[in-house]
Amino acid sequence: MQFGSIIAMLLIGAIAGWLSGKLMKGRGFGLIGNIIVGIVGAFLAGLIFPALGFSVGGGVIASIFHATLGAVILLFLIGLIKRA
Structure with missing residues (x-):
């Protein structure tokens, strides 16, 4: 994997994590957590x-x-596990 593709993956993951945090009404985990959730x-x-x-x-x-x-599916599943 090249350096440029790693940066692109992190940026897309960050954007997806941020969007999913907004869609799931504040269930995000901060910048690093959102990148991980997005990836x-x-x-x-x-x-x-x-x-x-x-x-x-x-x-x-x-x-x-x-x-x-x-990421929305993942946040939903994490929410279900936290409630249990």
Whole structure:
């Protein structure tokens, strides 16, 4: 993995984590936590969505959308675990 792709992954993860924190009404974890949630959410979405037949296309906007959906799912699951 090249340095530029790592920076792009972190930026997309940060944006997706921030968006998911806003969508889930303040369930974010700060800047570093949001980056981690965004990256893990993108990985989670990359596993789940193709199995369901869901595709959003390519490009940066599609990557942010994909990662945000995965991060929202991840934040929802974390919220369920915290309540239990």
